Amino acid sequence: MDIIHTIAGLREAVTKQKLAGKTVGFVPTMGNLHEGHITLLHEGHKHADFMVSSVFVNPTQFGEGEDFDSYPRTLEADSEKLQAAGCHLLFAPSAEEMYPAETSHWATVQVHDITKDHCGADRPGHFDGVSTVVSKLFNIVTPNVALFGKKDFQQLAVIRRMTKALCFDINIVGVETVREDSGLALSSRNGYLTDEEKSIAPLLYQQLKLARDKVLQGDNNFAQIIKDARDTLTSSGFGDGYFNICNSESLDPAASQDTSFVILATAQMGGARLIDNIDFER
Numbered sequence: 001m002d003i004i005h006t007i008a009g010l011r012e013a014v015t016k017q018k019l020a021g022k023t024v025g026f027v028p029t030m031g032n033l034h035e036g037h038i039t040l041l042h043e044g045h046k047h048a049d050f051m052v053s054s055v056f057v058n059p060t061q062f063g064e065g066e067d068f069d070s071y072p073r074t075l076e077a078d079s080e081k082l083q084a085a086g087c088h089l090l091f092a093p094s095a096e097e098m099y100p101a102e103t104s105h106w107a108t109v110q111v112h113d114i115t116k117d118h119c120g121a122d123r124p125g126h127f128d129g130v131s132t133v134v135s136k137l138f139n140i141v142t143p144n145v146a147l148f149g150k151k152d153f154q155q156l157a158v159i160r161r162m163t164k165a166l167c168f169d170i171n172i173v174g175v176e177t178v179r180e181d182s183g184l185a186l187s188s189r190n191g192y193l194t195d196e197e198k199s200i201a202p203l204l205y206q207q208l209k210l211a212r213d214k215v216l217q218g219d220n221n222f223a224q225i226i227k228d229a230r231d232t233l234t235s236s237g238f239g240d241g242y243f244n245i246c247n248s249e250s251l252d253p254a255a256s257q258d259t260s261f262v263i264l265a266t267a268q269m270g271g272a273r274l275i276d277n278i279d280f281e282r
């Protein structure tokens with residue numbers, strides 16, 4: 001697996017593959033890779049001949065007071081994992097390469113409506129940073145297919161809309177969340193949890209499943225379902241967060257006549273902001 005740090009070098013390597021008739025798959029990451037990322041790579045092999053991954057801790061998607069400085073940078077271990085997963089090319093640019101001082105404030109990408117609630121409300125500007133960096137990466141890598149985890153359900157929805165609205169000729173594939181046996185969704189931020197917090201954290205997914213089951217049984221009192229889940233989480237030691245029952249297309253609050261649902265949840269657990277969701281049809 002080649003590791004390339006410059007945009008020019010990456011373009012040259014990808015062009016060579018395309019001229020040889022290969023299709024290109026892409027898994028963008030911020031590193032500190034776990035089994036969830038590796039699953040994206042494996043899934044990518046089903047869709048494309050040549051797999052590219054990026055490791056870039058994108059400064060523009062972190063808000064003030066968030067963990068940009070402490071976010072684990074583990075490039076050596078990440079490249080070993082990617083190589084073992086059959087990744088062909090790793091793009092690991094510097095911040096200066098991605099955002100040269102001269103051009104960094106010239107343009108940003110903003111996806112409307114679907115970014116206003118949930119993580120968008122909790123983390124102002126976060127999705128502008130994500131959609132800007134992902135569109136830059138799409139323009140650099142020019143993949144045929146790009147893979148994203150469903151754990152960040154709102155992010156996936158934002159990227160799908162951005163891809164459609166800006167006419168990127170890229171097939172966006174959402175991949176199921178990988179979980180520990182306890183049900184806890186794998187996340188690069190789980191490393192912030194103490195052993196005790198890690199034993200409580202799976203309750204978030206248990207509450208998502210419980211709420212889903214209530215909706216599936218025909219309960220339309222969404223406000224009460226949400227309150228019960230939040231109360232349970234709070235009394236079990238979770239901090240601030242949201243627990244929102246939504247229409248899975250618009251991410252607006254669900255209505256009783258909806259057929260496609262997603263419940264989006266986040267909750268602070270010690271030093272980690274856990275995020276998870278469950279989607280289903282009724």
Ligand code: PAF
Nearest residue numbers: 028029030058130133152
């Ligand atoms: O999901 C992530 O790791 C990041 O938000 C992404 C998509 C790599 C953009 O920086």
